[in-house]
Amino acid sequence: MPFVITDPCIGTKDAACVDVCPVDCIHPRKDEPEFETASTLYIHPEECIDCGACVPACPVAAIYDSVDSTPASQQALIEANAIYRPGDAESFAQAEALVKSHIEAHPELMDVDPAERAAAHAE
Ligand code: SF4
Ligand code: SF4
Numbered sequence: 001m002p003f004v005i006t007d008p009c010i011g012t013k014d015a016a017c018v019d020v021c022p023v024d025c026i027h028p029r030k031d032e033p034e035f036e037t038a039s040t041l042y043i044h045p046e047e048c049i050d051c052g053a054c055v056p057a058c059p060v061a062a063i064y065d066s067v068d069s070t071p072a073s074q075q076a077l078i079e080a081n082a083i084y085r086p087g088d089a090e091s092f093a094q095a096e097a098l099v100k101s102h103i104e105a106h107p108e109l110m111d112v113d114p115a116e117r118a119a120a121h122a123e
Contacts (some may be wrong), residue, residue, distance in 0.1 A: 001044055002044075002046070002048040002050070002065070002067070002081070002103055003043050003048050003050065003052075003055070003063055003064065003065055004063065004064045004066070004067060004068070004070045004074070004077065004078055004081050005017075005026070005040055005041055005056060005062050005063055005077065005081055006037075006062050006063070006064060006070060006071075006074040006077045006118070007040070007062070007074060007077060007102065007103075007106070007109055007110075007114075007117055008058075008060035008061060008062035008114045008115070008118050009040040009058075009060070009085070009114075010039050010040050010099065010103065010110075010114065011037075011114045012059065012060050012062065012114045012115075013038070013040060013041060014058045015029065015030050015035075015041065015060065016058060017041065017054035017057050017058055017063065018030070018041070019057070020057045021051075021053060021054055022051060022053065023047055023048070023049055023051075023081060024044055024047075025044040025047035025049075026040060026041050026042070026043050026054065027041065027044070027084070027086040028041065028042075029117050030084055032086060032087070033088075034092050035107075037096075038092075038096070039096055039099040039100070039103075040062075040077070040080075040099055042080060042081045042084040042095060043063075043081050043083075044084075044085070045081060050065070052065065057115040059115070060117065060118065061118035061119075062114075062118065071121040071122065073106060073109065073121055074121065076098045076099065076101055076102035076105070077098070077099065077102055079098050080094075080095040080098040080099050080102075081095075083095045083098070108120070
């Protein structure tokens with residue numbers, strides 16, 4: 001069961017998780033062209049080995065340890081993580097469209113500072 005990046009990454013996107021991932025399954029990296037325009041980073045669900053290293057590295061608690069533990073409000077982000085493939089423009093566009101729909105559907109979360117957003121997931 002893969003780890004999932006959720007909406008506190010939007011507006012943070014510092015790539016701290018990328019630096020600790022042992023299998024390079026979090027993208028886009030800072031050296032990849034999609035990084036500049038990506039709204040968030042994504043975890044490849046089949047490459048993630050569930051090591052957990054990314055969770056304490058994330059300064060805004062954006063990463064959940066499974067799809068099942070990810071709050072229902074983050075469903076679009078679960079799908080976006082699953083769709084995106086680095087270097088594939090079509091999957092990038094699809095993932096970003098899902099993130100955009102999430103932003104539009106959850107103004108109450110977007111109004112919260114990214115550092116406090118994970119706490120708001122439970123509300
Ligand atoms: S759980 Fe481990 S393998 Fe999966 S994204 Fe996080 S650091 Fe990478
Ligand atoms: S460490 Fe957290 S905020 Fe930073 S890029 Fe990774 S998931 Fe996003």
